[in-house]
Amino acid sequence: MLAVENLKVHFDVKNNRGVKTKLRAVDGVSLHLKKGEAYGIVGESGSGKSTIGKAVLNLAPKTEGKIEIDGRDITMTNRANEAWLRQNAQIVFQDPHSALNPRMTIMRSVAEPIIVHTKTRGHDLRRRVEELLDIVGLSKQFIYRYPHELSGGQKQRVCIARAIALEPSLLILDEPTSALDVSVQSQILEFLASLQRDLNLTYLFISHNLSVVRYLCQRVGVMYLGNIIEEGTTKTVFEHPQHPYTKALLGAIPYPGATQPQSAPPLIGDIPSPVDLPVGCRFHTRCPVKVANLCDRLAPEHHHQTLGWASCHLLDPDLDKVGGKPE
């Protein structure tokens, strides 16, 4: 349904000496989403996960790569593609407080995509907005309110109503719950799950919160420094992670329970800058099990398992194990 091939998004930046360099936010990512699937992208800040969402919607410039939605190639940004894309793919942003124009009533915010793309006006428009608010679980009384009169959860519902107004087939959710309190977050997650079932939507769910991704998504891709380093069904990735980064990431989540599960010691150091990427495997600077003289030279290939793949030299069956060993 959504196919992304070898997507690259590079930004020109100046370093502190004023020399132009490239920031490789996304560097060769391929994604294939089936219709009605919820696909999660997890990663830490700076991994480029949000940029993927923006590039798909043409809100960030693509350097290279091909994007197809529903079999339609939308890589070229011409007028027809643009109009089609805006009606068939929508995004919900992280911070509902700033995603709504403070000077517009809820009615106007939700109606905006309908006004822009269709000829619906007057009562039909009003009824459609009421219908949409009803779908997201808000009563009609909100219709003439302003965003500042709503709570965070209510605002996020309004944003979702706006996003589904034109019945898009693809919804990109960019950290939709991370600005919300847990009790509200769970309501929104529940709602998103039921919405997906009811409208047969395809979700591209971007988040740094692994538990949330696990809750909502069927498949997941783990991103590190502009690359997806492991992909598979949520169950496989979470229960049998292959890549050392995925393992570390999972081990780092604080577990809300009386007894802490045994986990590997936390990773050392910070994510390297995407301006100055490490040679070889991008994770080798922090990898606890790196193989000397290999990981810092050669980028690993994808090694397929039954329900997914990971790119790590240690998964290579032909690997001559010289240095470290997987735990």
Add this chain to the structure above:
Amino acid sequence: MVGSTNQRTNLATVMLIQDSNADHVSESFADRHASTYRTLRLYARTFRRNTSAMFGLAIVVVFLVVAAIGPWIVPFPEDATGAVHLDIKLQPPDSTHWFGTDEVGNDIFTRVVLGTRTTLQIACIVTGVAMLIGVPLGMIAGLVGGWVQEAIMRVTDVFLSVPGLVLAIAIVGALGPGIVNAMLALSLVWWPGYVRLVQAKTLALKNEIYVQAAYSIGASKLRIVFIHILPNCTSPIIVKASMDMGMAILGAASLGFLGLGAQPPFPEWGAMISIARTYLPDWWWYSFFPGLAISLTVLGFNLLGDGLRDILDPKHRD
């Protein structure tokens, strides 16, 4: 319930229908704008607590009223059009001539009151024209970017680097003295401030998530400008405009004082002071009352502007 809404043909009828039936979704104008009312009430409450802003508002209102009804309340209307009563020249304030009389025996009270209208007109026109030039330019610069922005901003910088009044004097000097030319000159030196303000605000708003959301919806550039960016720029523009009214009054008075603005016997405060200063200090009332009027209006607009900033700028609230 939906059906009843459906039958109505337009919103105007909805407003007019007095809905006595309790089952109906009665939606009066007040219902639909309840949120706006609440916001305005909050503004009003915040403003009322601000003593100096209320003081400023009072001054501005008084001068507006005086400007509106001036010609009907002044005791000697003909004194503003060049009458001469040399027998009563330079008389100190008394019960007939509240502010005294000038060197040709004209009532100063009359001339100050009638000068209000001129002054406020100049202020409004100068700020208005400056806004009309500055706001669109600022918005274009902020939105388009690139060399367009560079060009607009550098021209703005050039204008800002020359003291406004000096430039205005030069322009009036070239065009010839007169009230219209003075207004023109002031407007021409006033717009760069708005370009700066609006450009900065547009740059900030361009990165707001709701503007990005509008792009992702597919809204056109024009729609984004008029629906998303402009309405969110209005608060700082209103605040600056209110402050600028005061400054424009000062500017107009200065030009009048230099003999480049309104020409006597036209009642304009700056021009009055220009003549009156030769009569200082013995005939102090001649320059004192026009001067007081200038100070009060400028003070009033500045206090009002401060107060407006307090209520319109959310950073100062909470």
Add this chain to the structure above:
Amino acid sequence: MPDKPILSFIDFKLNFDTFDGVYQAIDGISFDLNPGESLGIVGETGCGKSVTAKSIMGLLPSPPAEVAGGGIWFDGRNLLKEKSSTLKSIRGNEISMIFQDPMTYLNPVFTIGKQIVDVILAHQKRGNHGRSLTSKQAFQYGMELLDKVHLPNPRRQMKSYPHELSGGMRQRVLIAMALSGQPKLLIADEPTTALDVTIQAQILELISELREQLNLSVIMITHDLGVVATVCDRVLVMYAGQIVEDASIKQLFNNPSHPYTRGLLQAVPDPAKPNKKLKGIPGALPNLLNPPIGCRFQTRCSSASEKCTRMPALNKIRTNQKVACWNVGTT
């Protein structure tokens, strides 16, 4: 609990005087913190957890903040009654605090070294150190502190500017500064919320390690139950300015008793049970300008009754567990 508590809140109430009326942020909270204990305060936005921490440090400007009753006792002294000079030497030396966004608390135009040295010298000026350091010694001490918080290459970091460090490193610098007065109590206000999980894990481990090494008492303020479970011994659950449950980690997760605590736990996706249906807590936080009288959770509580219009006391229902709810524990 054999030790005398190091910090006690006794029926502390705090209001904010706003344009719209009196915002009753804290409504009579009482708790003790024992020496060497690590106490978590959890709750959602608006529950008063940060306000509680800031009132210990005296960081709330008054007006609008206004203490409406009760007291905060630290080491036998009432923090609300002491002279401001005494308070200055307590805060920073004996109690110190770290914050969510370290960048806000570092001055971007000075080097890390300069800022640490300033903090060290300021602390010893207020006495309490028993030794007087020259600025060279203070620099040395600063490097030791950076080393203690495991910042790699302290000598180089002393010369770098805040923007050259990553978020995790900045938080380490702030922790080093907080330790410079050799405090007995460290208050951490959402110290890892702005950080990535792998970095969060590093910082949490550091806090646990320092706590053991220096015998610190820690108050950890967070919205993340996972963080609490990782570093704390005991948890206060706050809702709308009231403490609704005060329990050890074990009791909290095994026997959550207050309806709000239970709701909170059901709302968090459990990594171990991915198919668990999430339940939110219906309704919204009451407006604290005009809060419900009695238990403030009554408006969202499924088992609320008339009794709830009086505030229930924090009753001990088990070892290491106190709950403020009429429907719990009286059996």
